[in-house]
Every structure is written in structure tokens, then in C-alpha cells.
Amino acid sequence: xxxxxxxxxxxxxxxxxxxxxxxxxxxxxxxxxxxxxxxxxxxxxxxxxxxxxxxxxxxxxxxxxxxxxxxxxxxxxxxxxxxxxxxxxxxxxxxxxxxxxxxxxxxxxxxxxxxxxxxxxxxxxxxxxxxxxxxxxxxxxxxxxxxxxxxxxxxxxxxxxxxxxxxxxxxxxxxxxxxxxxxxxxxxxxxxxxxxxxxxxxxxxxxxxxxxxxxxxxxxxxxxxxxxxxxxxxxxxxxxxxxxxxx
Amino acid sequence: xxxxxxxxxxxxxxxxxxxxxxxxxxxxxxxxxxxxxxxxxxxxxxxxxxxxxxxxxxxxxxxxxxxxxxxxxxxxxxxxxxxxxxxxxxxxxxxxxxxxxxxxxxxxxxxxxxxxxxxxxxxxxxxxxxxxxxxxxxxxxxxxxxxxxxxxxxxxxxxxxxxxxxxxxxxxxxxxxxxxxxxxxxxxxxxxxxxxxxxxxxxxxxxxxxxxxxxxxxxxxxxxxxxxxxxxxxxxxxxxxxxxxxxxxxxxxxxxxxxxxxx
Numbered sequence: 001x002x003x004x005x006x007x008x009x010x011x012x013x014x015x016x017x018x019x020x021x022x023x024x025x026x027x028x029x030x031x032x033x034x035x036x037x038x039x040x041x042x043x044x045x046x047x048x049x050x051x052x053x054x055x056x057x058x059x060x061x062x063x064x065x066x067x068x069x070x071x072x073x074x075x076x077x078x079x080x081x082x083x084x085x086x087x088x089x090x091x092x093x094x095x096x097x098x099x100x101x102x103x104x105x106x107x108x109x110x111x112x113x114x115x116x117x118x119x120x121x122x123x124x125x126x127x128x129x130x131x132x133x134x135x136x137x138x139x140x141x142x143x144x145x146x147x148x149x150x151x152x153x154x155x156x157x158x159x160x161x162x163x164x165x166x167x168x169x170x171x172x173x174x175x176x177x178x179x180x181x182x183x184x185x186x187x188x189x190x191x192x193x194x195x196x197x198x199x200x201x202x203x204x205x206x207x208x209x210x211x212x213x214x215x216x217x218x219x220x221x222x223x224x225x226x227x228x229x230x231x232x233x234x235x236x237x238x239x240x241x242x243x244x245x246x247x
Numbered sequence: 248x249x250x251x252x253x254x255x256x257x258x259x260x261x262x263x264x265x266x267x268x269x270x271x272x273x274x275x276x277x278x279x280x281x282x283x284x285x286x287x288x289x290x291x292x293x294x295x296x297x298x299x300x301x302x303x304x305x306x307x308x309x310x311x312x313x314x315x316x317x318x319x320x321x322x323x324x325x326x327x328x329x330x331x332x333x334x335x336x337x338x339x340x341x342x343x344x345x346x347x348x349x350x351x352x353x354x355x356x357x358x359x360x361x362x363x364x365x366x367x368x369x370x371x372x373x374x375x376x377x378x379x380x381x382x383x384x385x386x387x388x389x390x391x392x393x394x395x396x397x398x399x400x401x402x403x404x405x406x407x408x409x410x411x412x413x414x415x416x417x418x419x420x421x422x423x424x425x426x427x428x429x430x431x432x433x434x435x436x437x438x439x440x441x442x443x444x445x446x447x448x449x450x451x452x453x454x455x456x457x458x459x460x461x462x463x464x465x466x467x468x469x470x471x472x473x474x475x476x477x478x479x480x481x482x483x484x485x486x487x488x489x490x491x492x493x494x495x496x497x498x499x500x501x502x503x504x505x506x507x508x509x510x
Contacts, residue, residue: 055385057302073303082391092386096404098485105400106390137485151386158390 003030005067006162006193007052007084012061014047021047023217025061029162029195029210034188036204036225037197039214040240045197046089048214049166052195053086082110085155089167091147093139099126099150100135103157111158118157125153129183145176149183156187163187165196201244205229213237248447255452263443270439271460277428277435278421281360285421286414288361289368292319294398296369297376319369326366332427335359339431356433360425364417371413375406408479415472419465436460 008028014021022044029035037045050056052063054070054077062069070080094102103122107113113121126132129149139147148168155163165184169177181203188194188207198204204211204225211228213221213236221234232238249255260267295315326334339355342348350358379402387397426437436457444453 053389055388078388078391078393080391081389086385086389088382088385088389090382092380092382092389094383094386094401096401096408106392109396109400110391133487134485136487138481141485154390 003032005030006033006065007195008064009048009052010062010064012048012051012058012063014044014051014056015059021217022051022058025219027212027219027222029193031161031193032191033193033210034208035195035210035212036208037195037212037214038199038201038204038240039220043214044217045214046166049086049164049195049197053081053084053164055086078110082106082158083161085158085160085163087148087151087155087163087165087168089170091139091144091151091171093147093151093154095139097138098135099131099137099139099142102139102150103154106154106158121159122153122157125156126150128156128186129153130179143176144172145179148172148176148180152180152183152187162193162195165194165198167197167199169198169200199244201229201241213240215240252452255449256456259443259447259449259452260456263439266439266443267436267456267460270434270436271464273433274422274425274435275464277356277360277425277433278418281357282364282414282418282421284357284361285364285368285417288365289372290403292323292365292369293372293376295319296373299394323366323369326363327370330427331359331363331424332430334363335427335431352432355431356425356428359428360421364421367417368414371410371417372406375410375413376402378409379405408476411472411476411479415469418468418472422465422468423461 006029009025012025013023025048027035037048039045047056051058058071062071064070065080065084069075070077093099094105097105100119100122103126104115104118107118107121108115111118123132123135126135129152131146131149131153134142134146134150139150142150152168168184169180172180177200181200184194184196184203185207196204196208206225208225211222211225212219213228213232213234215236221228221232221237227233228237229241232241249258295312296319298312300309300312335355338359339350339352342350376398383401383405384397387401392400425433425435428435429438429441432438440453440457444450
């Protein structure tokens, strides 16, 4: 397959003080890929994702977006971020705006779209995540699952080339997890390029095209979901998965 | 002059109501205008204090910012740390004696109260900005907003809401503290009360009136601001928007009891 490479991480490391969180990470994602990053808490998954969006500055190494190194000085970080969406564990919806405004503000202020046009596209994405009836609600009036679906619509409204999910279902109860995962599944089927940090193993197994297993700040193993989940080569992967699959 | 307390109060009011009114109006003008200017100063200083610095930023920007912050810190500490009455004397009489600057009394009044309020507001605004969940900033950054956009559309509206009680506090304090301006000759409420009481040696009565007026002014302001806060919070409810007007979203249907009537 010769699909275009969207993002490539090259020898990326991140340290907080003396604490090494990520060590020499290398991997790449092509257009249409759904990559799931799994691993124990504290293994550096979220930090890796935040480095991709420059919410954390990598200590060493490069991140190439369509071949351009975005960790260099003089890169317009805001412009880069407008092409790479992010969905957070704690939703981070703007508390001072309604659901609709949350999905319009970026289009109007960053993409400089006309208001009517922004509204139309915001509505269509809210429709897609099943939140269209709630356009007038404020985030504080919504449940966790509803907030996360709005957050996904907000990210989609920027029409990103790549969408990052940082444990999108970890703060939700099982029923809400289902409604958010359904939306994500739909996006995967439509061919959106996604990188998902998750603890939902069944989702990673069924939906992703590529799985990365991280342990202690390094990529311990990566491959097709079938290979990782059914024929893991690294004993650490076996051990990690056995804990999840037992229940 | 009447012999009983209430009679004397009535007598003073009857003869001097115009003075009290002028004093109260001047007090309110200085307090409101200076609080507004002070808020602007406070927001400006608070914003500069919270500009994030990145390792990648060029040294010139870092240097300039460091210097500006140093000056602003000195401003805040000096004006917070010295009495406003001393500042009023120092600035109004001092500037004409030493530098030959003759500022008008009114300009001096607005200047002194504004700059004091600004010094307090600077720290309040900084606190207000820091109190907003960092997730809000990250959410804004993640959709490609720059620092100015993030501040303007996401952080400041929320910070403003959070510091509204403190702005009200400052207004109330300013209404009372304008009394120190009587030392430089501003005809505000305390000044007029002193003239009235001095003329007839009726300190107790005149200042009773002044205190009641002060209390009415501050209480009215704090209630008005509380109402404004409520309006900022907006409605607790929201309407569900359905594209299909024939379909009732569950929970919206109002039972009218008409079916029973039909039976």
C-alpha cells in the first residue's frame, strides 16, 4: 500500500527534569490509519500524544507532518494545531459558550469562515455525533458522554487531517463509553486518520488498523491488532494483555 | 435649632441637602470612573503577568517581558503598600512643589484612585486567570487558537465572571475611600459633611447623615452588581432544538389533560 504518510515521529524523547518519560520513540501514521496506543498508566502514552500536538515540547527528536519538521523553531504552532485535532480525557469544552458556539468559534476565528457557513458545518457535525438537539445547552448542563461527543464534533468541525484522542472514555461510565466509542467507530469507518490512546482493548482490537504497545516510555511492540492481541511476541505485552482479558 | 436629635437631623438636612447631594454625587463619580479605569489597568497588568514564555522564544522578547514585569511588580507593590492618603498628598502637592506640574484637583483624584484600584486589580485579574482550568487553554490551543484568541474568547470571559465579586468589593471600597481625597480639597461627601458640621458644631448629627448616605450607596452598588452577576450566569435551562417540529423530544411534551376532557 502506498498511502501518504501523515505524521512520522523520529527518535523522540521527553524528560521532565530527571524523569525520562519517553525514550527514542519511532513510528509513523499514514492517511486513513487508525492507530491505537495501549499500555499501562504511566507508560508515556498521553505524553506521546501531547508531544504530537506540541502541548508538550519534545526534549529531543523530531515530528514530521507531511515531511515538515514541526519541532523546529519558527513553526507556526497554532496553524499546525488547526490541522491536527485533539480530544481530551477531561473534554475541555469551553465553559462560557453553548454547544453550538463551541463548535463554531474555531471555524470563525482560526479558519476565518463566515458565520453562516460555520454554523451549517457545526450543525452537521453535531448531527453526526447525535448532539444536534443540544445546541443551546452549556457544557455544565451535559453528561460526560454528551460532553465528549460535543468535543469530538468541535474537533471535527476544524476538518483536521489527523485526530488525536487522549483516553477519550476514561472519565465515563460504561454506558457513556459505548455512545462515545460508537461515534469513534463511525469515524474510523469513514476513513478519518486517528491516533487513539485508550484502555478499551476490545475497541483497539476491532477498530484499529495498527496497535502500538508502550511500556516504560518505549514502544515495546507494535503491529496489526491480530498479531498484538493474539500472537504477542514481547512477554510484557502478554502480561499486560492477560490482566485485561482475564476479566 | 431644635433640641432633639431627630429634629436637628431634619434641620441640617433641610438647610444643607444640596451640599450632601453634591458630595454624594462627586463621591460616586470618582468611585465609579476610577473603578472602571482601575479595572482596565488591572486587566492590562494581569494579562502581561500571565503571558506564557516558551524556551523557544527569542531572547529579546524574554528580556523586554522581564523588564516590563519588573516595573509592573514595583508599581503594584508600591501602591498596594502605601496609604492612599499619603499618595494623594505626595502626588498632588508634591508634583507641583518639586516638578512644577500643576494638575487639576479632579485629575489628581481620578489618577490616585484609579492607579490604586489598578494595583489591587492586577493581582485579582492574575488570580482570576490562574483560576481557570488549564484544560480550557489546552482545548483552545488544540483547535489552533493563538494566545491572544485563547485569552479573548475563552479565558478572560470566564476569569471576568470569577472576579466580579472582587470588582464589586473594589467599588465599595472606593466609595468609602474617596473620603481621603478631602485632604487635597475634593468636595466629596466627607468634605461636605465636615463643612456642614463645622458650621454649627453638629458632628454627631451630620456624620450620622453621611454614614447613612454612604451605606445606601455601597449597599445599592453591591446589590446591583449581584444582579449583574446573575445575568452573566445565564439561564439554568436550555431548549432542545429539534429539526423535526412535529416530533416531541421526550420530556418536552406538556401534559395538558385534554384527553380526559374528551371522555
